[in-house]
Amino acid sequence: MNDMKFAVRTLFILAAVLVGHGDALGQKPNVLFLAIDDLRPELGCYGSEIAITPNLDKLAADGLLFNRAYCQQAICSPSRASLMTGARPDTIGVVENYAYFRDLNPDIVTLSQHFIANGYEAIYSGKIFHHNGVADMEKSWSRKPDKP
Numbered sequence: 795m796n797d798m799k800f801a802v803r804t805l806f807i808l809a810a811v812l813v814g815h816g817d818a819l820g821q822k823p824n825v826l827f828l829a830i831d832d833l834r835p836e837l838g839c840y841g842s843e844i845a846i847t848p849n850l851d852k853l854a855a856d857g858l859l860f861n862r863a864y865c866q867q868a869i870c871s872p873s874r875a876s877l878m879t880g881a882r883p884d885t886i887g888v889v890e891n892y893a894y895f896r897d898l899n900p901d902i903v904t905l906s907q908h909f910i911a912n913g914y915e916a917i918y919s920g921k922i923f924h925h926n927g928v929a930d931m932e933k934s935w936s937r938k939p940d941k942p
Contacts, residue, residue: 822913826853827905829877829922831870874923878904878934894923896933906934 837847839854840861865873871891872883879902883889887898895902906916915936931938 825909825914826857828853829874831921871923878906878922880905896923904934910934910936 836842836845837854838845838851839847839859866876867873867883867889869891871893872888875881875886875888875895876883879886879895879899881899881902886895886902887893888895906918909916916934917937917939918935919939
């Protein structure tokens, strides 16, 4: 099994376990999912001696840190679509930046939809998918992000 497939499956399983565990306790755990383009593991929590990232290091120490997670494609949109859907870029047809996964797979369930279906609020900030900003709003997100 390749490492990215394992990482994506682990992320979905973790989400399902967290949702189920929180409900069993009568409360849902808080989940903060960060996806940062082009960051690479250049953070203190990954051993970088150059980057000074105390807040991200603390989040990593208190949360789940992936040490062997790899992107599916060397370009943004296919990698993001793969991460958010759990499907390989070639499976969902998103192999370049201007292909939109909803146009090709209108009923595919995203990670954020899974959280919404389990009583969470899912909000994004920044660019998650390459699209016009409206096409996925109602399906994958609870509300529009707050603007500064």
